[in-house]
Amino acid sequence: MTDDFNPQDYSINPDDFNRFVTSLRQEEKSEIDRIITRYISYEPAMVEAALHVAIDKGLISYDLKERLLSQIRMNFSKKAKEAKRINWESYNAFIGYISRYTDDEILNLIEDPADIVIDVYHAVLVTARERRLITTDDFGRYYDEVLKSSTSNEELMNDDLQEFREYQGDNEEEENEDDEQTEEYITETDEFVKNTGKRMSYLALRGGVALTIAGAMMLGVYIKFLFDHEPVEIIVPIVGTGALGLGILLIWIFIRSRKINKDQ
Numbered sequence: 001m002t003d004d005f006n007p008q009d010y011s012i013n014p015d016d017f018n019r020f021v022t023s024l025r026q027e028e029k030s031e032i033d034r035i036i037t038r039y040i041s042y043e044p045a046m047v048e049a050a051l052h053v054a055i056d057k058g059l060i061s062y063d064l065k066e067r068l069l070s071q072i073r074m075n076f077s078k079k080a081k082e083a084k085r086i087n088w089e090s091y092n093a094f095i096g097y098i099s100r101y102t103d104d105e106i107l108n109l110i111e112d113p114a115d116i117v118i119d120v121y122h123a124v125l126v127t128a129r130e131r132r133l134i135t136t137d138d139f140g141r142y143y144d145e146v147l148k149s150s151t152s153n154e155e156l157m158n159d160d161l162q163e164f165r166e167y168q169g170d171n172e173e174e175e176n177e178d179d180e181q182t183e184e185y186i187t188e189t190d191e192f193v194k195n196t197g198k199r200m201s202y203l204a205l206r207g208g209v210a211l212t213i214a215g216a217m218m219l220g221v222y223i224k225f226l227f228d229h230e231p232v233e234i235i236v237p238i239v240g241t242g243a244l245g246l247g248i249l250l251i252w253i254f255i256r257s258r259k260i261n262k263d264q
Contacts, residue, residue, distance in 0.1 A: 012044055016046075017048055020048075021053060024049050024050055025053055025056070027053075032050050033059065035050040036050050037094075037117065037120045038116055038120075040076075040117050041115065048069065048072075051072075059100075060096075064096045064097065067096065068096075068097060071088055071092070071093045075117075085118075088119045092122055094120050095127060103131060106128050106131070106133060107128070109124045110133075110142060122143065122146075125142055212248055
């Protein structure tokens with residue numbers, strides 16, 4: 001049974017209403033009856049169209065249609081649920097609608113209300129009591145069970161909603177923690193890279209200076225031996241030139257990396 005009313009403002013689009021009227025005229029009376037007795041599950045425009053078509057199909061009179069429409073519009077409104085229930089309990093327009101049901105149809109709805117709206121079920125119970133299909137005690141028992149079920153379903157929905165919100169909150173906290181950890185990891189990585197880069201550049205500088213000095217000394221010794229006409233291995237100038245060139249390259253790399261870091 002559907003018993004929680006739509007909290008949104010009640011509004012009807014004329015184009016939607018006319019479209020539903022056209023389509024519902026092709027439907028059987030049973031489908032029109034289903035929409036009216038389960039109206040909260042449908043768009044307001046379709047419900048009003050069903051009431052309009054119900055007159056053409058002889059299900060209701062114009063006066064009853066207006067009373068039903070007034071009650072349905074109230075139940076679609078933002079008015080408090082308890083205030084709405086007090087209104088239709090004192091004067092339920094659906095009693096006039098249910099009056100055309102047979103005894104068997106009424107008893108079937110009492111035993112298996114399915115998803116009819118709660119004010120429709122109330123009208124079913126009132127009609128059954130008037131026809132002496134049920135006693136006053138039966139009426140109270142059935143109606144109390146429906147109201148308790150309504151409260152339980154509403155609480156269950158609220159619990160589910162709260163659980164969903166808490167789940168979202170936990171996920172957001174976990175995502176925030178993950179983001180913080182990721183940012184911290186990136187920061188630490190950047191620092192490590194920067195520090196490593198600095199160490200490597202200084203090592204390159206030291207190595208470059210050492211190789212440059214060593215290469216220059218080897219070439220100096222080679223030149224001295226040449227002037228003194230002393231024999232010297234040919235490998236000496238080759239190694240000296242290589243060391244000097246590599247040392248100069250490392251010094252250039254250090255200067256270039258410093259410039260890049262400064263620009264960043």
